[in-house]
Amino acid sequence: MGGSNWPSSCRNGVCRTCVGQLVSGTVRYAVEWPGLSAEEQAEGYVLPCVAHPCSDVVLRQGY
Numbered sequence: 001m002g003g004s005n006w007p008s009s010c011r012n013g014v015c016r017t018c019v020g021q022l023v024s025g026t027v028r029y030a031v032e033w034p035g036l037s038a039e040e041q042a043e044g045y046v047l048p049c050v051a052h053p054c055s056d057v058v059l060r061q062g063y
Contacts, residue, residue, distance in 0.1 A: 006048060006061065013050040022046050025057030 009017040013035040022044045028051070035047050048059060 006059075008049045011049045013047045016047070018047055018049040019045055019063070020048055020059040020061050021063075023058040023060050026054040027051035027057060028054055 006020070007017050009015045013029075016035050019036075019040075027046050027048075029047075030050075030052065036045055045063075046059070
C-alpha cells in the first residue's frame with residue numbers, strides 16, 4: 001500500500017479495520033483468513049493487512 005495511509009489494527013486479518021474492495025488486480029492469502037464471509041469474498045472484499053498482491057492492485061477503502 002505504498003504511498004497510502006490505509007488503516008490497520010491487528011495485522012492478522014480478524015479486526016476488519018483494513019477491509020477494502022479489490023477494484024483491479026489479484027491477491028492471494030498464505031492461509032484462509034476468518035475475517036471475511038464467502039459472500040464478501042465473492043464481492044471482491046479483501047483484507048490488505050494479510051493479502052499478498054499477485055499484480056498491481058487498486059483498492060476501494062471500506063464497504
